[in-house]
Amino acid sequence: MFFDIAFVFYLLALLHSMLYFFLGYKNLVKVLNFFVVLGLTLNTIFLVKLFALPGNSPFDTIGEIFVFLVFSINIFYLIIYWLYKRPLLYFALSPIILILSIVSIFTLDNVYSVSVNNNFWLYIHLPFVIFGTSLFLMSAITGIIYFLQEKQLKKKNFGLLFNKFPPLETINKLNNFTLLSGFSFYTIGVISGFIWSFYLLNFSFLSNPKILFAMISWCIFGAIILLKLFRGLSPKNIAFLSILGFISICITYLVVILLMRG
Known part of the structure; x- marks a missing residue:
């Protein structure tokens, strides 16, 4: 129930981000962020209830994982908005938030089942x-926004998108911040x-595809970070590699989904 109402607030936030994109009224940003905070509050209450259920782990189903993913995306959006004042980031994020929310709502039927994954390290691994x-x-x-903005600059097509997107320098700062911060969190998770794999599998983690694919994604992003630090990659290359790295993350989640179903 709490997450269903949170979904409504996230939908209202999407609508106001669209209005802000096309109309540009600054007061719409306050309303947008207000709905994000309301949705995040109810999302948090729902997660607390999941944690409080006896014998339940809030990471047993894809729906529960996606609820936490929606929670974390909104948290980091608010942090980035506070740092960079770029509300249009939510315009790009909100369709993904809504898709994850819809999947969660339709796959949250078994949240009251007793979990077999109550190891302490699970509660560090999956959140991070x-x-x-x-x-x-x-x-x-x-990264995608960077390429769109760069394309408009090259063609000197200073239309709606160009005026709404931040300058390339700001986009590059956002890309670097999210890339480095994400790698730090992901490293702790890996x-x-x-x-966790040691306790469950006696260090035979290679027999666990979930851990293995997470490790592959970590290596890809680690390589991006190393290239950035020691080769001085251009902002364009960093943007491209960020997109490529996220594709590897999507493959990891796809493998996890298939394994959880199987």
Whole structure:
């Protein structure tokens, strides 16, 4: 019930982000963020209720994982807005938020089942992997925006998108911030996943595709970070690699979904 109402507030936030995109009224940003905060509050209450259920882990089903992913995306949006004052980021994020929310609503039937995954390290591994995923998503989106803005500059097509998007320098800062922050969170998630795998599988983590694919994604983003630090990648290359890295994250989630169904 709480998450259903949160979905309504997220939908209202999307509508106001669209109005702000096309009309540009600054007061719409306050309304947008107000609905985001309301939705996030109810989303948080729902997660607390999941944690409070005896014997239940809030990460047993895809629906529960997506609820937490929606929670983390909205948290980081508010943080980034506070730092950079870029509300149009929500315009790009909100369709993904709504899709994840709809999937969650239709797959939350078994939240009262008793969990078999109550190891302490699970509660570190999955939240930090999800936090990292949220930031990688934002990094990929800023990468796409970078290419769109650059294309408009080259063609000297200073239309609606050009006026609404921030300058390339700001986009690059957003991309770097989300990429580096996401890698930090994801690293903690991968390390705790190794420890969790040790307790469950006696260090045979290669037999667990979930951990293995998470490790592959971590290596891809680690390579991007190393190239950035030691090769001085251009903003364009960083934007491209951010998008490529997020595709690997999507493959990881697809594998997890198939395994959870199987």
